Structures are given as structure tokens and as C-alpha cells.
Amino acid sequence: DWGTRFAIAESFVAARLAEAKRMSAEIAWAYRQVIGSGGRTRVSVLADQLGWSRKHLAAKFSDAIGIGPKTLSRIVRFNRALSLSKHQLDDWAGIAADCGYADQAHLVREFRDLAGETPTALA
Template sequence: MDAALDLRGTYQVRARQVVHAPAALTAGLDVLRCFGFDVTEPEPVRRRKIPGGTVKIVFALDGVFGGRSIQPTALVVGLHDRAGMTEHAGRMHSVQLQLEPLAARRLLGVPLDDLRNTAAPLDELLGPPVAELTERLAETGTWPERFAQVTTFLRERFAAAEPPDPVVAHAVRVLRHSGGGVPIGVLAREIGWSHRHFRRRFADQVGLAPKDYGSLLRFSGALDALTRPGADAGAVAARFGYYDQSHLTRAFQRFAGAPPGRLIRAAADSSKTAAGVRF
């Protein structure tokens, strides 16, 4: 999910619109968010990217990147297990989706570990229908019409797709329920798979090895807890199973690219826009 963490200081956004699709539109598709993003900004923007455990699909309808206009295009952003940075300049206009990993694996039909820590053109995975959809979205004048077109495309893809591996789906549920706290060896033994086979099947379906996915879930819980008023880093570390604050700090360096104190102070120092983006 997107995190309300602003790391750009007092940077002003000239015009911004985020329009969320009705939840009923994508019901049953494991789409966490479907929204339209329309922004015009006066200078280049650099954002810290923080992994959030989802796969993101972006239909870029028009915009400016690197000082030049871009044509309508679609990208898929795979699961990340490390922090990164992103930037853009000028106008950005897009329809964006955030999907659960198992839903993304079903939609895309390719091993998600092939997309780990990277982005790829969506039409290279799904073919000409993606290019056709992207062009239609760019030519469509209203957000409800765009959301309806994207939903129709998703429903058709999901209807023809294989369901997720039920064993991996069970493992994902267990890890989520425990916040990443279940030891991977214990989970593999419960399932009845060897550790190697479990790792391979899980990475194919989810995009990260089970240990990395569990670590990301634990980090996400700690990050959410630390953004609450009056949060204590030591108490949060103990609550989420970190040995001590140093262990917690190493997790933040890996996933957010900054120690907890610096990240939270940066968020508190600014109130205009969200620049720490969970993806």
C-alpha cells in the first residue's frame, strides 16, 4: 500500500488528483487498489520507494520523463525486497493497479521471481491486447470509463487463467497471519515439502523466497507501528520479533534505505505530499 511518508521536505505539488475506483468494480479479483493518478509538478520529483509486498501495474497515458514526452505505455513492477528511488518530471497521467502477488502470478502467467526488483513492459508478457487497451485508456475521457475498461480486461484474463498453487496460497496466508513470524523450516515441514522445493515453488508464485517475503511482512508491520504517535522503537522491535533495535535498523536499511528515526523524522518534517511510496 502507499505509505503516508513525505521525504521531499516542503516541495509543493501544483495540481494533483487521485481518483479511486469503486471497490465493487474489482471485487473478487484480489486487486487491492485501482486508481487514477493525474499530477502536474513544477520541477523534477525524486521519491524513495519502499517495498510493500504488492505487484503494481501502471498504464501511463501521457507524461514527461527525462525531459521528453512519453507515449502511452504499460508497465508491471514486480515485488521488491530492497529500497530504491524513482523520479519523474512534469505531467504524469495514469491508471494504476496494486495486486496481491498470487493474483499477479495468475494474471501474468509467468514466474514472478523473473520480475523481482525490476519493471517490465506489460505487452511483452500479455501481448497486443495490452497495447490496444492502453491506447483506448488514453483516448477515453472519464475515470469511470477507464476503470470499467481495465476491469473488463482483468476479468477476461482471470477467467482464462490457472488458479494459484493451493499449497503456496496456504503458506502465504500463514505468513500473513503471523506477520512473517513463522519459521520457514517449520512451515515447509508442515506442508511436507523439502526446503528447496518450497523455496522454488513459493518464489515462482509470489516473487520472493519465503524467508524474504516473511521479512518484508515483518518490516511492514514495524513500519506501520512506528508511524503511530508515541511509538517506541525498542517496544516495536520486541513486538515484531527483532532481537534488538540494531536488528530493526538493519531491516529498515534494507527495505527503506534509511534507519527508522531518520525516516520517521523526515515524514514528520513535511505535510504536503507523500513521497515515501510503498510498492
């Protein structure tokens, strides 16, 4: 099931963080911001708050964690939407809004991109 697969992916990222010998405080902060926001924090906002360019943040983040901040945000949002779908059956527009997707069509595209399935098929 896809919820399990994405939980494994998140566990991989968490394990990678735990194994990191010297992750900078800035990257650790950016990671916490992405997770804490449910994947809704924009990479440009993180970069601005750090005084870095988006490209610099993405490179440093990817070096430390193994994926870029945008990819992590997409996974976190997807996982949250999948989790909410277990409780809010068939309210895809509400789930999309709760998770920070622009609209229901955006949520459907993300599900297809990340899982190869529609939200209904995975719920």
C-alpha cells in the same frame, strides 16, 4: 515515502497471486501463514508442516509469487514495524519485540537493508 513504497510492493505480490493461473493449495496456505503471522513464521516451520524441504518451498513459492517466503516475511515485518512507528514514537525496542525482531539492532539492520534508512529517518 517508504510506507507507500512497501504498500506498493505488497500490492504487487497480492496482484501476482490474483493473476496466478494455478497456484497450489500448499503455496496459497504458506502465503496466508506468512501474512497472518505478520512475517513471524519461520520458513523451516512452513516447510516442515508441508512435508517439503526449505529449498523446495522457496523455489515453489518464488515461482508462484515472484519472491521467496523469507523475503515476503521481511517485507511484512518491515511494513508492520513502520506502521507501528507512527503510533509508538521512539519505542524502537518495543516495536522490535512486537514485530518479532531479535532486538532493536536487528530492526535497524532490516530497515537499512530494505529501505536504506534508519527507522528514525523513516518514521
